[in-house]
Amino acid sequence: MRAYWERGKRRGFRSTARRVREELVSPKFGWSKRISRGSLHFRQLIRLPQDLKEAKMCYAIYDLNLYPTSFDFAYFLAAAQIHAIKNELTEMFVVFVPRENTHLASDESNHYSAETVAWRINNILIPLTQISPLCTGYALFSSERESYDFIRGKTVFPENTSQLYKPRWDMSQVFSDENMSPRSILEAPNMALKYIGEWSEANQIVDPMVTITIRTRNVDNTRNSDHKTWIDFAHWLKDRGYVPVFVPDTDAAWSVIFDDFHILAEASYNLALRQGLYESAFTNFFVTNGPAAGAVLNRSISYVMTGLLIEGSEYASPSQWDRIGVAIGSERFSFAGSHQLILWDPPELENLIVVFKKLEHENSRPVIGWR
Numbered sequence: 001m002r003a004y005w006e007r008g009k010r011r012g013f014r015s016t017a018r019r020v021r022e023e024l025v026s027p028k029f030g031w032s033k034r035i036s037r038g039s040l041h042f043r044q045l046i047r048l049p050q051d052l053k054e055a056k057m058c059y060a061i062y063d064l065n066l067y068p069t070s071f072d073f074a075y076f077l078a079a080a081q082i083h084a085i086k087n088e089l090t091e092m093f094v095v096f097v098p099r100e101n102t103h104l105a106s107d108e109s110n111h112y113s114a115e116t117v118a119w120r121i122n123n124i125l126i127p128l129t130q131i132s133p134l135c136t137g138y139a140l141f142s143s144e145r146e147s148y149d150f151i152r153g154k155t156v157f158p159e160n161t162s163q164l165y166k167p168r169w170d171m172s173q174v175f176s177d178e179n180m181s182p183r184s185i186l187e188a189p190n191m192a193l194k195y196i197g198e199w200s201e202a203n204q205i206v207d208p209m210v211t212i213t214i215r216t217r218n219v220d221n222t223r224n225s226d227h228k229t230w231i232d233f234a235h236w237l238k239d240r241g242y243v244p245v246f247v248p249d250t251d252a253a254w255s256v257i258f259d260d261f262h263i264l265a266e267a268s269y270n271l272a273l274r275q276g277l278y279e280s281a282f283t284n285f286f287v288t289n290g291p292a293a294g295a296v297l298n299r300s301i302s303y304v305m306t307g308l309l310i311e312g313s314e315y316a317s318p319s320q321w322d323r324i325g326v327a328i329g330s331e332r333f334s335f336a337g338s339h340q341l342i343l344w345d346p347p348e349l350e351n352l353i354v355v356f357k358k359l360e361h362e363n364s365r366p367v368i369g370w371r
Helices: 002-011 013-025 030-045 049-055 072-086 114-130 144-150 190-202 227-239 271-280 290-296 318-324 349-362
Strands: 057-063 091-097 135-140 209-213 243-247 283-287 303-306 340-343
Touching: 057 072, 057 144, 072 091, 072 114, 072 290, 091 114, 091 144, 114 135, 114 271, 190 271, 209 227, 209 271, 227 243, 227 349, 243 271, 271 290, 283 290, 283 349, 290 303, 303 349, 340 349
Parallel strands: 057 091, 091 135, 209 243, 209 283, 283 303, 303 340
Antiparallel strands: none
């Protein structure tokens, strides 16, 4: 300590104080090791602010051996948030368990290559954590064992999850009126809203935007968008004083043309920009497709989800909606507002016009989500 005192007189005590702090954090000498051990023991006896913060944290475990790298993860975040709020937890941390098993419950190996799965982790799952207000961070460990060692002794979702016991989360938790949180699960960052505003200004867009998100996939392709129908609907919207904006499918973002309408292909690859666009529009149209989660799980975004019942579809089927507790024929999900509708009839031009007029009537001024 005398050496520190003498050095302090030569270099200044601010520099010395900084060096002492570094020594206590990573001790080299006997005196600093004794102090650090004593401090650690003291922390174990009382709960310091960091410990109290830990007590308010929900650790959401998304095991990639069990669950897909899809927008289903957005609804997992919603279920985890419901669990956190019920247990008076104020923050959420996502732990991704890496894929090690070859027999996957999600059966993604039949549809996607390893490179595609890695892309989806980095460009769907991780960005979703970053637009979830309750989520403060995430971790992706190198092994299943490391992941489950990390959560040992912590408050987790699904409840009681461990390496030996992996209970499944249920999407019906999200679509239950009494369970759904009153706050938005997903929100656009302010910078995304700023960039969408600049894009609108650069394209001289002054009238309310209506987005149309296109699906063009090989998986369950009966749910894909009929381009002609949506282009015809876009012309009808334009004649009515709106500005249609197409968001193409990520796998076909650069190979499609929708007449002379605006296409924001960048939103297909940047999830924050996509969310910012949806929040900035008067309303947003979807077929049953993953990106619709960004609207469904946001309280302020106006949307119409279409094509909920399609013959031959694995997902747009009566059994699927019955499984998660959505009544067929209902005008909206149980937690949705008047500006958030679902269309059970086929997404044909006449049906799209009828539902849009209904949306206009119930929300007479284009203010919901419009900035």
